[in-house]
Amino acid sequence: MQLFGRAYRCELIKLLARKKFIVFLALEVAICGIVLLVQLAVEHVSGLAFNVNLRMMLLGFFISAYIPLVSFMAVCDLFSSEIQDGSLRASLLLPASRFKVYLAKALSAYTVAVVYLFSLFVVTAVLELSFGSTLHGFFESFGSYLLDAIPLAVVILMAVFFNQILRSPTLAMLLCIGVLLAAYIVNIFLPQVGAMLFTSYGQWHNLFIGKALPFLPMMMKVGLLLGYGTVFFSAGYYIFERRDM
Amino acid sequence: MTEMTGVPAVRVSNMTKLYKNGRGVKNIDLTLEPGDIVGLLGPNGSGKTTIMKVIVGLCHATDGTAEVFGHSIERDYEAAAKHIGALIESPALYYNLSAEKNLRLAARVRGAGDEDIARVLALVRLDRYARDKVARFSLGMKQRLGLALALLGSPDLLVLDEPTNGLDIEGTVEVRELILRLAAERGHAFLIASHLASEIERTCNKVAIIHEGELLSFVSVAEAVRRAPTLEDYFLAEVRQKRGGAVI
Ligand SMILES: Nc1ncnc2c1ncn2[C@@H]1O[C@H](COP(=O)(O)OP(=O)(O)OP(=O)(O)O)[C@@H](O)[C@H]1O
Ligand SMILES: [Mg+2]
Numbered sequence: 433m434q435l436f437g438r439a440y441r442c443e444l445i446k447l448l449a450r451k452k453f454i455v456f457l458a459l460e461v462a463i464c465g466i467v468l469l470v471q472l473a474v475e476h477v478s479g480l481a482f483n484v485n486l487r488m489m490l491l492g493f494f495i496s497a498y499i500p501l502v503s504f505m506a507v508c509d510l511f512s513s514e515i516q517d518g519s520l521r522a523s524l525l526l527p528a529s530r531f532k533v534y535l536a537k538a539l540s541a542y543t544v545a546v547v548y549l550f551s552l553f554v555v556t557a558v559l560e561l562s563f564g565s566t567l568h569g570f571f572e573s574f575g576s577y578l579l580d581a582i583p584l585a586v587v588i589l590m591a592v593f594f595n596q597i598l599r600s601p602t603l604a605m606l607l608c609i610g611v612l613l614a615a616y617i618v619n620i621f622l623p624q625v626g627a628m629l630f631t632s633y634g635q636w637h638n639l640f641i642g643k644a645l646p647f648l649p650m651m652m653k654v655g656l657l658l659g660y661g662t663v664f665f666s667a668g669y670y671i672f673e674r675r676d677m
Numbered sequence: 678m679t680e681m682t683g684v685p686a687v688r689v690s691n692m693t694k695l696y697k698n699g700r701g702v703k704n705i706d707l708t709l710e711p712g713d714i715v716g717l718l719g720p721n722g723s724g725k726t727t728i729m730k731v732i733v734g735l736c737h738a739t740d741g742t743a744e745v746f747g748h749s750i751e752r753d754y755e756a757a758a759k760h761i762g763a764l765i766e767s768p769a770l771y772y773n774l775s776a777e778k779n780l781r782l783a784a785r786v787r788g789a790g791d792e793d794i795a796r797v798l799a800l801v802r803l804d805r806y807a808r809d810k811v812a813r814f815s816l817g818m819k820q821r822l823g824l825a826l827a828l829l830g831s832p833d834l835l836v837l838d839e840p841t842n843g844l845d846i847e848g849t850v851e852v853r854e855l856i857l858r859l860a861a862e863r864g865h866a867f868l869i870a871s872h873l874a875s876e877i878e879r880t881c882n883k884v885a886i887i888h889e890g891e892l893l894s895f896v897s898v899a900e901a902v903r904r905a906p907t908l909e910d911y912f913l914a915e916v917r918q919k920r921g922g923a924v925i
Contacts, residue, residue, distance in 0.1 A: 435755065435786065442782045449774055521769035522779075522826070524735060526786040527758035676696065677735040 436536060439528040443540035447506055453544060456502050457551060463498075464490060464555045468563065486556040486565075487573040495580045496616070499548050503584070504591050504608040506541040511595035512604045521677050534672050538592050538665070545584050553577050586657055587612070589664035596671040684747040686711050686760070686834045686866035687732060692741035694731050702727050702890040705741070709866045711833065714856060716877030716898075717870040718912055719887030725870035726766055728887070729836050732868065733763045745834060762832035764840060768823025772812040776803055776822050779811060780829060787830040797825040800855065802848075816843040824852065831863070838870045853880050874909035884908065886915050893919055 447453055468486060475481055514520035523533050553574065560567055591608045598604040618625050687709040695701040702724035709715050717725040730736040732743050734750045734757070743750045748757035771779055780794045798804045801821035811819065820843045827835055835856075841849040857880065859865040871877050877884055877898070884901055886893040893915045898908060905911035 438786045438788075442785055445782065446771065446774075449771075449778070517772065518767060518769050519771050521735060521765065522771065522783065523786075525733060525758075525761070525763050525765070525769065526783060527755050527761075528786055529754050674737065676730070676737070 435528045436532045439523070439526075439532050439536040440539055442523070443510060443536045444543060447509065447540060447544060450509060453502070453506065457548060460494070460498065460548060460552060461555050464552070464559055468559050472563065485569060485573065486560050487553060488569070488576065490552060490556055491573075491576060491580065494552050495549070495584070499545050499584065500587050500612055501609070502548055503541055503545040503588050504605055506544045507538075507588060507591040507595055507608075508601040508605050510537040510541060511592065512599060512601040515599060515677075516601060524677055530673050531669065534592075534669050538588065541592070542585055542588050545588060546581055549577060549581055549584065583657060586661045586664065589661050589668070593664040593668035596668045596675075685709060685744075686713065686746060687868065688742075688744045689728070689732065690742050690744075692728075692731060692743055693739045694727050694736055695739045696727075700890065701739070702887070702892075705892050707885060707892070707895065709834070709868060711864040711866050712860050713883060714860050714867040714869065714881045715883045715885060716881035717868065717885050717887055718872070718874060718877050718908075719870075720872060723887045724890045725872075725887055726838055727890075729763070729765055729838055729868065729870060733761055733765065733836050734758060735765065760832055760834045761836060762827035762829065762834070763836040763838075764820075764823040764827045765836070765838045768819055768826065770811045770819060770822060770826075773810065775808050775810055776814070776825075777807040779822060780825060783826050783829055789830040793829060793831075797828045800828060801825045802851070817845060817848060820844055821848065831865075833864070834866045834868070835859075836868045839872075840869060841871075841876065856880055874907065874912050878902065878908040886912055888916055888919055891919075 464486070467490060471484055471486075511520075514523075524530065528536070557567060557570075590611065591604075594607045594611070595601075595604045598607060685708045687707065689705050689707040692705045693701070693703050695703075700722075705728055707715070707728070717728060719725050727736065731738045732745065732750065734754055737751065745757040746760045748760075750757045771782070774782075776798070777794065780797065784790070784794055795804070798807055801824050803818065803821050803825060806814070806818060811822065814822065820840075824837070824840060827837065837856075840856075841852055844852060853876075856867055856869070860867060867881075869877070869881060881898055883895065883897050885895045901908050901911040905914055
């Protein structure tokens with residue numbers, strides 16, 4: 433357990449050493465600011481007060497596009513890039529088992545995603561407060577963020593799995609984006625098929641928040657998500673564990 | 678690190694490792710006692726690196742076993758790996774980090790402290806460049822950093838694949854002296870791959886001759902140079918005998 437904690441911290445340190453994860457976080461904050469400014473300008477010109485819930489308005493975009501992309505970068509940095517330049521051997525020569533290394537890498541990519549998600553919540557809430565909003569629906573929106581953190585884990589496990597089957601970081605990144613896009617498109621045109629894909633929960637807070645919870649369908653969706661997560665995690669680990677480095 | 682008495686540092690039994698293309702090594706038996714400096718001598722592509730990769734757990738053996746201080750590398754990886762410091766092929770480094778940060782990451786997992794980082798940096802004479810990014814290192818500097826990483830935490834088995842690759846004359850001599858000192862004073866065991874017989878003759882007390890994935894002989898260097906004028910002659914004789922007396 434102690435060894436896992438150390439391995440996990442090493443992976444996080446490696447990610448933080450890459451400036452792009454700080455830059456993209458700053459960009460996230462900037463996007464929030466710009467959206468708020470646009471909204472204020474529209475209100476000023478039209479003379480109407482929308483009192484928009486910035487937290488919920490931006491969650492959709494960030495959870496379905498921005499945060500998955502940043503997480504894919506983190507996963508590709510920690511897996512396929514390290515395999516390609518040989519630095520993965522540095523972790524594998526240390527006395528932490530391959531399982532711990534695998535889990536530490538996946539978990540630190542997820543940590544980045546969660547940090548981005550909750551930074552979004554904090555930044556939008558602070559912006560709303562400082563411009564006189566009352567933060568209506570605070571708990572509901574916080575609940576939405578919490579719920580969306582769950583399918584995000586499966587999206588990351590999918591990326592981890594793709595990183596095991598493709599050796600090139602560029603190809604792995606493209607495959608991740610391609611599959612995510614394809615799933616969104618299937619979702620629009622073939623919703624009955626889309627319901628079987630985990631990505632249809634990219635915004636799955638919509639399924640729960642503000643609605644009566646239908647118990648059985650919800651359990652089925654949770655089960656489906658768990659199933660995808662387990663398959664991606666174990667298939668990825670199987671390849672990672674058997675691989676000759 | 679404490680070594681258990683009577684337990685060999687490495688025991689490889691009837692080990693076979695075949696890659697998907699059918700190449701690799703077959704039926705290798707090798708034992709290293711603490712304090713041994715064993716040289717793996719063989720031509721390019723003979724299987725030296727493959728044997729090392731199985732011992733340190735980077736590759737899984739197709740058959741047979743490898744144990745480090747009594748711990749199976751397959752079944753008890755963490756207990757075995759605590760004893761191992763390794764430099765396999767080109768050093769595994771994070772190019773976007775400084776030398777010191779590379780060492781700090783490894784030290785974190787190994788549980789080694791700052792003074793140990795300073796110690797190994799001084800040992801390989803990289804202390805002046807500790808804060809430089811590895812991406813701007815020369816070949817020899819990267820090799821030195823790879824050696825420093827292997828030495829971190831004073832593991833009692835060192836698996837070094839062509840350790841003097843890219844090193845200057847002084848560096849080569851220093852590494853040889855360091856190996857001899859650590860083996861004599863601390864009883865560390867060394868497994869060293871090289872295709873230079875002279876290098877092994879000067880450094881090692883035992884030599885394993887690898888040829889086309891097979892272990893041709895495993896004898897003390899003293900015995901080898903008794904049977905032939907130099908280790909190089911001994912090596913050539915073994916390889917020619919294997920080829921059925923054919924002279925190249
Ligand atoms: N990942 C791999 N996949 C397939 N074959 C491999 C792989 N690595 C090595 N081989 C093959 O296994 C054999 C042994 O290779 P190995 O790297 O162990 O040789 P070596 O003795 O270390 O050579 P060198 O002196 O050039 O370093 C070679 O025939 C090589 O082609
Ligand atoms: Mg080699």
